[in-house]
Amino acid sequence: MDAQLPEPEPLKALVDALRRLPGVGVRSARRMAYHLLQNDQVGAQRLSQALASALQQLRHCQRCNNFTEDDLCATCANPRRDPSLLCVVENPADQNTLESTHGYRGLYYVLMGRLSPLEGVGPVELEFERLLKRACDGEVKEVILATNFTPEGETTAHYLTELLRARGLTVSRLARGVPAGSELEYVDAGTLAWALIERRNA
Amino acid sequence: MDAQLPEPEPLKALVDALRRLPGVGVRSARRMAYHLLQNDQVGAQRLSQALASALQQLRHCQRCNNFTEDDLCATCANPRRDPSLLCVVENPADQNTLESTHGYRGLYYVLMGRLSPLEGVGPVELEFERLLKRACDGEVKEVILATNFTPEGETTAHYLTELLRARGLTVSRLARGVPAGSELEYVDAGTLAWALIERRNA
Ligand SMILES: [Zn+2]
Ligand SMILES: [Zn+2]
Numbered sequence A, B: 001m002d003a004q005l006p007e008p009e010p011l012k013a014l015v016d017a018l019r020r021l022p023g024v025g026v027r028s029a030r031r032m033a034y035h036l037l038q039n040d041q042v043g044a045q046r047l048s049q050a051l052a053s054a055l056q057q058l059r060h061c062q063r064c065n066n067f068t069e070d071d072l073c074a075t076c077a078n079p080r081r082d083p084s085l086l087c088v089v090e091n092p093a094d095q096n097t098l099e100s101t102h103g104y105r106g107l108y109y110v111l112m113g114r115l116s117p118l119e120g121v122g123p124v125e126l127e128f129e130r131l132l133k134r135a136c137d138g139e140v141k142e143v144i145l146a147t148n149f150t151p152e153g154e155t156t157a158h159y160l161t162e163l164l165r166a167r168g169l170t171v172s173r174l175a176r177g178v179p180a181g182s183e184l185e186y187v188d189a190g191t192l193a194w195a196l197i198e199r200r201n202a
Helices: A009-019 A026-039 A041-057 A092-099 A128-135 A151-165 A189-197 B009-019 B026-039 B041-057 B092-099 B128-135 B151-165 B189-197
Strands: A082-089 A106-110 A142-145 A170-173 B082-089 B106-110 B142-145 B170-173
Touching (some): A009 B041, A026 A041, A026 B041, A041 B009, A041 B041, A082 A092, A082 A128, A092 B026, A142 A151, B009 B026, B026 B041, B092 B106, B106 B128
Parallel strands (some): A082 A106, A142 A170, B082 B142
16 A cells, blocks of 8 residues: 555554454455444444453453353353363363253363464463463363364363373373264265274264 | 353453454354454454544545545545546456556546345445446546446446446447467367457457
């Protein structure tokens, strides 16, 4: 963009700020800015306030690292959860998805990311020491690794397995296999290969 | 998302506000929220303030409808621009692109949109009356329609041509043709067809 173009400063600043969002290029940022200013000033106001409130009110749960408004999140503070099980997920949405199964009554630890050397995210950035300290509280017996089944999620799981086993903890990983309700014809080969390897007695 | 999940309210509000942005679904909105809160709190702060400042400081130029901090934008207030030429564009980015050619010395009118019946955007929503009043100030001799060469941009241009011609104004449209520097092999058929119809003496 030509620097001499008479674009008002507040508009330029807004486009620049929107460009910092992940996955937003300069064209999307402009489209968003025009849309907010022209067609959704209420939405713009709401977003401005939501950002300020979130920054001010959210912190990390002292035990599980998830976002919370208090020292402890509602899950960690729930005395009916089983403290011997700790499920490690990449982000809060993953925890929500697991909760929606209503099949898990243990606790969680949210990494807020996954190992990604190319993006400069290593064990230090993810504060693995903090997870290890949490997992070694004496109450946790088993750590269930529920990172994604992507290359980066798998690498994270392998790395954590080593660290946690070395501390005498039982470490497990979510099962790989054919999704419930699937027809084999439509399941990809990699998934089928794993389902064969990890086959169980019928 | 299960309403019973213990997600903190400020996080939920932020995700909802981000979802209102054009082209942002719930998954992108979550990714943006986590990124801002976890990795770019400075960016979150900046976006919050940029939105507030833009809402507070930007208004529409009284003459051209572009965003401006004053009653008149810098272009409209420039006495060296030719007031007999008025170029109609869809949005501020289009004006910037035309300015970057350094080939136009007239004035602009920014529609802030284009006709789109399916989205409920008609002549009333685009305030065509305001454009007509502007074009009939007695100084404008020619209106150059520089809306996009998309179906909606073309429809807008056709519609405006009728309205402006009926008021005795000369109306022109940007030329269609082969882009400068193109090899014919790579130019799409529709463009070539127009270039043939609008061929000129060599
Ligand atoms: Zn917690
Ligand atoms: Zn203006």
